[in-house]
Amino acid sequence: MPYKKLLYGRIWVKMVDYRDWEILKVLYSQKNLTKAARLLFITQPALTNRLKHMQEELGVKIVTRESRGVHFTPQGEYLVQCADDILAQYNKIKEHVKNMNYNAGNEVVGTLKLGVSNFFANYELPYILKLFKSQYPHVEFKVITGWSKDVTKLIHNKDVHIGFIRGDYSCRGLKKHLLFEETVSVTSREAIDIVDLPNLPRIDYNGDYLLKSLIDNWWAENYSQPPFISIEVDQVDTCKEMVINGLGYGFLSSRILNDIGDLYKIVLTDQKGNPILRRTWMYYHKESLEWNVVKAFVNFIETLDTNASKKF
Known part of the structure; x- marks a missing residue:
């Protein structure tokens, strides 16, 4: 391992331009000079010359x-392996310098990395970022969206500063803040009898794993036969539109139905008659509060009235 450390140090000194590492990563993923140059917004001759310079600097092919x-x-494979670490270190240094600017000038700056569930990204996040940006105009954002189970991995691995997760996933060792709770309803265009549900057409969609488990468990507690699924879609918004147009019933959460008042809804309850709730959380690592941009955003969310507007 001493050889690796020595080589790593030598590379760091020689290849001081972080763009070299981006070039290596993109070229490795594309395996094609023309495609890589297009993604890097440079010409192919410029890319070829940069590679030649790197090879001359390092004395390797x-x-x-x-x-x-x-x-x-x-040797090239090894350099690509180093690229992730070096670019991460570069970004960390850059964020630290921006953080120092805050301490000196009393201004929050930097790039905030957010992992956000698909629903939250579509329905809640734009309004939140608009409000936050009005207070901290020099903050930039990098947003990664996906299913909540995937966002939990992002926050655990520290690939993002803050995660917005829908559902009660296990997030040990993380700080959390409850944003809101939702009920889940059997929703249809016309009034229906819940006893007849197994015989009625259902619009099903590929939702989050925990939501699917919640609905399946409720169904198993109340019916002995499987549902009659007439239409399957891949997005909750599509399911909602199908329900609005009277094509069947669906299981929809209350925030999705905020702006729709003329649908028939039956709130799901447990065996004791309590409404079954779906929660949305903000998660973050305690040590990430050392970054002022993260601290400012966490404080902003924790003081935001989640019931003040339909937008949030």
């Missing part, structure tokens, strides 16, 4: 050109 593209040498 990084890639070889073949009829089907480029092939990375063992």
